[in-house]
Amino acid sequence: MQKRSPARRMTYREWKIRKCLRLARNWVLFLAACGGAVALMATGILWLLPKAHALVAGPVPFTARTYDSSSYVFDAADDRLVVVNANLALEEEPAPELAVADDATGEQLEAEAASAYRSMAEAAQADGVELNLVTGWQDADARTAAYEARLTAYSAENSRLSAEEAADHTASLQPAASTSEQGTGYCADILSPDCTEKTAAFAETRAYEWLTAYAAEYGFILRWPEDRQSATGMVYAPWHWRYVGVENACAIRESGLALEEFLALERAKS
Ligand SMILES: [Zn+2]
Known part of the structure; x- marks a missing residue:
């Protein structure tokens, strides 16, 4: 039976190099994570800012252009x-x-x-x-129907009015067919x-x-x-x-x- 040679022990120098490399890798990972977090936050803020502004300032008003x-x-x-x-x-x-x-x-x-x-x-x-x-x-039929419907509704809501008064009021809301x-x-x-x-x-x-x-x-x-x-x-x-x-x-x-x-x-x- 041949005896397995035991793993060679690292020299102090090798151990030191490995430690430095690990440290460098950790720093790179840490900085990359920080960069990612900052980029994510910046994107979020840029996305949110106009929405927050719209929320505070209200919707853009529609303003008429002047006409000469x-x-x-x-x-x-x-x-x-x-x-x-x-x-x-x-x-x-x-x-x-x-x-x-x-x-x-x-x-x-x-x-x-x-x-x-x-x-x-x-x-x-x-x-x-x-x-x-x-x-x-x-057409005339549709206009008549619209007036009649309005008259019926108005008369029902204002039962104390005479038929003539109800017709007058209705005509100021919904014109009769011919008008x-x-x-x-x-x-x-x-x-x-x-x-x-x-x-x-x-x-x-x-x-x-x-x-x-x-x-x-x-x-x-x-x-x-x-x-x-x-x-x-x-x-x-x-x-x-x-x-x-x-x-x-x-x-x-x-x-x-x-x-x-x-x-x-x-x-x-x-
Ligand atoms: Zn109309």
């Missing part, structure tokens, strides 16, 4: 400026050329208005705002996923804020503004927008007037 109306030319014969209201009833049923403006709801508008609406909804989407066209063009602009195809009732009912609550949404700032650039105006109720005879409806073409919309917006007042002023000028 000095070169605006009013055209009294512009069909897009047609007015239908309690004093100006439809003489005959409009027959606009229609196009689907919102694929999700299938609602239609007059063809030019439909194309403008599509551009507007796309732009809003790019700003993180979803617009839903809940009511576009309506409803919705037949022209130029009216767009717009809501958003966070407000799906035609109520004043729509005025609190980001969609309304966006429309107030930018709709004119796509040819749409708020048809029955809150501060022009005496001029329109209609109760403020933040969802009810009207296509008039970009130049007209920007000029009307800049004037701060309701459509009726703006037209009276421009006609008086010419």
Whole structure:
């Protein structure tokens, strides 16, 4: 039997070198871990910072660009400026050329208005705002049904009113069929996923804020503004927008007037 030679003992020098190498390796590992931790923290802070800022400062406000109306030319014969209201009833049923403006709801508008609406909804989407066209063009039957439904609801809520009073009040909320602009195809009732009912609550949404700032650039105006109720005879409806073409919309917006007042002023000028 041959005896196994015992493992050779390390010399002191070898032991010293091995110790130094181990120390160096540990330092490298330690520094790499520190670097990794710092990089991770920096990334986290950079990711969190804008979110924290948005949380503190709130969402980016939508601000209207100013419009120079000095070169605006009013055209009294512009069909897009047609007015239908309690004093100006439809003489005959409009027959606009229609196009689907919102694929999700299938609602239609007059063809030019439909194309403008599509551009507007796309732009809003790019700003993180979803617009839903809940009511576009309506034929006479649909307009009658909308008025009747409103009248029934209003009468039920206000049972002490006479039939005549209830009808008067209802007409300031929802025009009767012959006095409803919705037949022209130029009216767009717009809501958003966070407000799906035609109520004043729509005025609190980001969609309304966006429309107030930018709709004119796509040819749409708020048809029955809150501060022009005496001029329109209609109760403020933040969802009810009207296509008039970009130049007209920007000029009307800049004037701060309701459509009726703006037209009276421009006609008086010419
Ligand atoms: Zn409407």
